[in-house]
Amino acid sequence: MVRQRVEGGGGSGGAPRPRWALVAFRDGLWLLAPVGILYGAFALVPFAVIVRFAMADGGAPFLTVLRSPLLPRAAVNTLLISVMTTAIALVLGYVLAAGLWRARAGLRRILLGFVLLPFWTAVLIKNFAWAALLQDNGLVNTLLLHGGLTSAPLTLLHNRLAVVVGMVHYVLPYAVFPIFNAMQAIDGRIERAARSLGARTGAVLWLIVLPLTLPGVYSAAVLVFVVSVGFFITPVILGAPSDMMIANLVNYYVHELVDFGAGSALAILILAAVVPLIILQQSLPREGPYGAV
Amino acid sequence: MSDVAPAPRNGRRVDVDGVWKAYAKGIFVVRDVSFVLNPGEFLTLLGPSGSGKTTTLMMIAGFETPSRGRIRVDGRDIAADPPDRRNFGIVFQGYALFPHMSVLDNVAFPLRMKGVGMRARQRRAAEMLEKVELGALASRRPHQLSSGQQQRVALARALIFAPDALLLDEPLGALDRKLREQLQSEIKAIQRRVGVSVLLVTHDQDEAMSMSDRIAVMADGEILQIGSPADVYLHPATPFVAGFLGETNLLPGTCRGVEDGHVVVEFRNGELGRARIPRFGSRPAAGDPVLASIRPERMRILRADEAADSCMEGRVVSCAFLGRHARYVIDAGHHVVVVTTAWSETAALAAGTPVRLGWLSEDAQSLLDRDGRA
């Protein structure tokens, strides 16, 4: 979504711009009602319910949660796993985005297909496939054994490694697209100018492309991180019980301990941590701080 | 040129030799283009969009590869050189300044690519900026500058490493006329001072005429004529060139003979007139279809007592006052003729007035009508 730069026309100004500009469909605001009703009923009201449960007894559930022995573990897991996932996804995502950017139309479509296939595939299925691949007699171990790289099957499943692998696999498309968009936004003439001034590919990448795509990288980083924090399925299928993440803890409170108050308090804490990041991500300029050149 | 001392001539000779460019089978964007850019010369490739001028420039710069032909710098074929090894300074449309670097870093960039140390290159860049009078803006970002200032930065950046030639790709395209004219004189002044050769690509013939030593008029991938502004304006080689440089009346007729350096033309409305044989381009022979090119400012509305080498009868269709002059549209039988003349309140002619048009044979140029434009 292109942020509209509002510039007073060069030189002598005309009439002051009306604040409600370019209204195409003047009476159309009522079309926002359906979304409003849907979200209001199933997101806002439930949020109020959560708050009510969490604030029972003057906020006692918060204390329960904060004193829980499981919270530090779940929080640290979530943080570490999300950071690792984000870092790896950014690096791989940057390479893929660059490949997409440089590919000509036909090849690009094929590459896009490769990137989008996991996007379309259910997370459950992806995790299931990874479980099958990483198990002791799975494909990865088979290849390692045959290749002589190990003498015994490595434990690749039901640990943090597997969770990170599964998560990187899921978030990679989310990392690729903001970066790819940032790359496409670079005016081709800038690269040509750099080359004409003596820059070889390395210099172009390091001095021109990387700085100009940095906003896209930040945007991707926040997006991937926020998505990672909310993961539920992957830790269950690919991780050990000790790899429990924050969403699993909520589920534990609700379905195992049947403590709705504590679960709600935890949910609010999660939101308190995540919403500022979401706001940050939405407000990051998409084209970089320089506008169009 | 009224310079006291001869202007410096820097740069190397660039030879474009029989260059063709095809994008798909049989679709040629550039056909057999050949010209020489001499050191210190200002040469313009002038033509409408799609004429292949930008593609030609891109081939010289190294961003496109010729399908056929050679490009040489001081005799050396540069085909194997990638753009980063060709020593040309390029100013692109929109200037292509690096938005994330300061003006100083922009100008210092080519020196950085050549391995010049930071202090040295920043010093030289600062000096360059002083030369273009932008010293105070060295630490600004490009988007904080006006168009004119951005252009000067782009030029400074392109000149700082003493290129073999300066290549300008329609740098003034999107600007309004006053700003364009101002920037044109700036470019010209810088060029004269530095003495570098310039190849300008543009569709604006005023721009071409005001800045160039020579103009190469291009259309459909071919060069139709190369010459000084006076040559292409006063002695166009083809009807297209005549029509593209300024406004002209192209009156179709048949050649009835050649006498005394002039062609006698029988026009469609039956009248006879004389026009010079073309200085460049093919000579008409008797029976050939020809066009007589007469600029509106050379066409005269004769007073009752006046005579001229060639005359035509007609009737005024309209008159427009354009400040500098008046523009009459005259219906002369099969022809519509445009005449521009000094404005005089009392002598303004109303629509419907019968007039006699006249011109001097020297002011009319005959051209072979190869495409049957009549």
Place this chain on the structure above:
Amino acid sequence: MAPSDLTATPAPRRLGRGLLFVACAPILVLLVVPSLIIVPMALTKGNLIQFPPIWISVHSFADYLGDPNWVDSTLLSFKVSALAVTIGGFTGGAAAIAMHGRLFPGRNLVSGLILSPIVVPVIVLALGDYLLLAPLQLIGSWVAIAALHAMLVTPYVFISVQTSLAVGLSTALVRSARSLGAGRLAVLRFVYWPAIRPGLLAGAALGFAVSFDEVVLALFMQGATTVTLPVRMFTAIEYDLTPKIAASASLFIALAVLGLLVQGLGARGRGAA
């Protein structure tokens, strides 16, 4: 004059580009392999999940289709997703039309809110809706699941339709239609509807996949007879890994490939990529 025998890109550029694609290859393999092994896994003769499969047999598919629970779950998932896409298509499409060409302070905020279901942790939504709907006896209602899924579908439809409109419909067109006397509904029907159709289709396809694949909300909302296919698979994976799962997983792969094709064809039609 001999024709030039130069190739299109100078050698160093080709080398750099080649290296780039070589670097991309393993990443792409990584992305695609999991999806590719599902069907072969389902074709195994044994009762264990293994890849590569030892023998080829279709007994896993027979098991899957013969188990009434699993078939019911499959049909339920289709039902839920169909309804979710219908609702989500309506909300997302209407929102995109409402925002079309409209500049106002806070526009980015509204857009952000509409897109928020993609980033907000689903567990929070799941918990809140569970607590809200349980007292209302709506847990286990497939319509409730569909309504929640509609929230997840809306952002995708919104983006997709917004793109369609940005590309295919200028605000000038709408204004000229109004100036020619078209009322609100006429504008919607004759100007907007044709323009949003491709975006609506693409967004609905993606939304269908999102809803069909969804686990967390369906998990919290499940009832005795309202178990969507992903939830059933989730439970099965936790306790009992049989080829039946791979067989039903193949259905998901088929959906994914279908969706990809639809998207690819749609992009070709728009001349994108």
